[in-house]
Amino acid sequence: MxxxxxxxxxxxxxxxxxxxxxxxxxxxxxxxxxxxxxxxxxxxxxxxxxxxxxxxxxFPSKALHARKCRLEELERQHEDGNQRKKALQQAVDKAKVGREVNVDLLKELPASKHQRDQLKAELEKYKECDPEVVEEIRKHNITTSFHIYSFPDNVFAIKSWAKKKFGLENSSLDKAFAIPEDFD
Missing domain, CATH: 1.10.10.10 (Winged helix-like DNA-binding domain superfamily/Winged helix DNA-binding domain)
Known part of the structure; x- marks a missing residue:
């Protein structure tokens, strides 16, 4: 056609x-x-x-012109692709700098890990003497002692309430709730 x-x-x-x-x-x-x-x-x-x-x-001239335009477009795309490839290769080369595998460091790695584990174990031994840990234990002791001293008061308050509400005696309450006689 x-x-x-x-x-x-x-x-x-x-x-x-x-x-x-x-x-x-x-x-x-x-x-x-x-x-x-x-x-x-x-x-x-x-x-x-x-x-x-x-x-x-x-007309033949239009077909020739269309082919030339297409060829120029493809050549331009090819050149752009080559430039992108060069830029990416340079970026890869730049990124590789300083990332070389050092065989000597790889050989030292297991020994370094072992030394680190030993130092951690030694640190755990001396952790009890750490000022921060000692201060934390003191704070915990204060809180715990407060709870220890307030516990009997709470028990006596509940016993008093139960005596008034239900008319029970101290001995029957102590026996029912297994409260020893020397509870104070």
């Missing part, structure tokens, strides 16, 4: 192409319209409506 347009360098109506294509190129007349429409969709053939008729044409 393109060869017909390139050879004649003329504009055609659909009915003209349907007559020419089967004779000169062996394209069936039933498929001429579909082929022509696909060429128009691909911008290989131009079309224009003049009055009530549609005219179709394609």
């Amino acid at each position: 393109m060869e017909i347009c390139f050879e004649t360098k003329d504009a055609f109506q659909l009915k003209d192409i349907e007559k020419i294509a089967p004779k000169s190129r062996g394209i069936t007349s039933m498929s001429v319209k579909e082929v022509l429409q696909s060429l128009v969709d691909d911008n290989m053939v131009d079309t224009e409506r003049v009055g009530i008729s549609n005219y179709y044409w394609a």
Whole structure:
């Protein structure tokens, strides 16, 4: 179909192409319209409506120009890709600096881990003498002693309430709740 347009360098109506294509190129007349429409969709053939008729044409210079533009676009994309590749390679090379694997350091690693574990164990031994830990124990002792001294008061308050509410005696309450006689 393109060869017909390139050879004649003329504009055609659909009915003209349907007559020419089967004779000169062996394209069936039933498929001429579909082929022509696909060429128009691909911008290989131009079309224009003049009055009530549609005219179709394609010139070799347009195809050559389209190919040159496409080639230039692909070359530009190729060049951009090469520049990006160089920039990324430089970034990778820059990132590798200082990250080389040092075999000597890898050999020292197990010994360093063992030494660290020994130092942690020794630190745990002396933790009792740490001023912060001692201060924490003192605060805990103060809080605990407060609770120890307030506990009997709470028990006596509950016993007093139970005596008033239920009219029970101290000995029966002590026996029921297993409170020893020397509880004070």
